[in-house]
Amino acid sequence: MNGTNAHDNSKPNNNMYPNEENLNCLDQFRFIEGRRYHNEDNANYYFPNDKQESDRLRTQHFWVYEIWKGNFSSPIKQKLEKGNMTVLDIGCGDGTWILDCSTTYPNSTFVGVDFSPMFPSPSSCPPNAGFLQHNVLEGLPFPENTLDFVFMRFMSTFTQRDWEQLMSEVIRVLKYDGWVEIMNFVPEVTSVGSASKLLSDSCNNFFESKNIKLHSSFDIKSLFEKSNRITDIHCEERSSPIGKWAGRVGQVALINIQCALMGFKPFLAPFMNISDEQFKHLIDKLDVEVNDNHVYKSTYRVYGRKAC
Numbered sequence: 001m002n003g004t005n006a007h008d009n010s011k012p013n014n015n016m017y018p019n020e021e022n023l024n025c026l027d028q029f030r031f032i033e034g035r036r037y038h039n040e041d042n043a044n045y046y047f048p049n050d051k052q053e054s055d056r057l058r059t060q061h062f063w064v065y066e067i068w069k070g071n072f073s074s075p076i077k078q079k080l081e082k083g084n085m086t087v088l089d090i091g092c093g094d095g096t097w098i099l100d101c102s103t104t105y106p107n108s109t110f111v112g113v114d115f116s117p118m119f120p121s122p123s124s125c126p127p128n129a130g131f132l133q134h135n136v137l138e139g140l141p142f143p144e145n146t147l148d149f150v151f152m153r154f155m156s157t158f159t160q161r162d163w164e165q166l167m168s169e170v171i172r173v174l175k176y177d178g179w180v181e182i183m184n185f186v187p188e189v190t191s192v193g194s195a196s197k198l199l200s201d202s203c204n205n206f207f208e209s210k211n212i213k214l215h216s217s218f219d220i221k222s223l224f225e226k227s228n229r230i231t232d233i234h235c236e237e238r239s240s241p242i243g244k245w246a247g248r249v250g251q252v253a254l255i256n257i258q259c260a261l262m263g264f265k266p267f268l269a270p271f272m273n274i275s276d277e278q279f280k281h282l283i284d285k286l287d288v289e290v291n292d293n294h295v296y297k298s299t300y301r302v303y304g305r306k307a308c
Contacts, residue, residue, distance in 0.1 A: 049116035054094040061096040074179040083107025085148040091155040095119035102129035181303035193289030217300040233304040243290035
């Protein structure tokens with residue numbers, strides 16, 4: 001684990017809510033059990049993209065900020081403050097990370113890209129922030145050597161081939177000495193009970209059935225190393241308590257997990273061959289188990305610099 005004084009420690013902006021002005025083209029979506037999901041065939045993504053999901057992602061953003069005390073770990077803070085940096089957030093979701101960073105660093109430019117247009121309309125964005133609807137598995141729509149920092153967070157549902165293809169694209173668009181950072185959950189959970197284990201194992205088995213492997217920090221580090229273009233590789237990890245036993249931070253973490261699982265339910269419950277009522281019972285039991293067992297969940301960040 002490796003830290004640096006150049007890490008981002010700025011406070012998040014608390015006045016950012018995505019709107020739905022850009023979500024009116026219904027042919028882009030499909031509706032399942034009252035929730036809205038993407039309608040993109042070439043993507044292994046199984047979570048909603050409606051207002052309820054935007055609220056979850058926004059809450060998750062500030063929970064992550066509280067754990068890490070910053071929006072990134074790469075040593076780029078001084079350059080961002082100085083300005084003239086161009087930053088890309090791949091899989092930006094509702095755009096909260098972009099809005100937070102662009103407000104904090106007004107002299108740099110921030111662009112978010114996602115295949116689901118959950119992000120705010122241009123009229124509600126800072127002048128140095130923008131969003132683009134695009135499937136990154138079709139390539140990154142930027143020229144070579146144009147970006148100073150590429151960030152990805154909680155982008156898990158890729159096949160190994162997808163990861164390698166995307167990594168190649170990230171290296172292509174990064175400037176020399178530019179940084180790339182990937183953040184995700186550590187796949188394992190400590191001290192789980194029977195419901196927690198069943199849900200966790202079922203998620204893993206579902207993704208494996210789609211040829212998707214949830215990557216650890218070691219997997220991402222290996223991906224960087226195999227590219228032969230990323231150097232100064234660092235891995236960091238933070239552990240966060242889950243459940244009411246740990247106060248507000250733990251309660252927010254638990255609610256985020258429960259809401260994510262309920263959004264995933266239309267796909268996961270049939271895969272588990274259980275009813276909606278049985279699935280909800282597992283979610284309720286999860287609430288009890290994490291408090292009884294004092295469960296922790298970890299996240300990691302892996303970051304490195306593009307070599308000349």
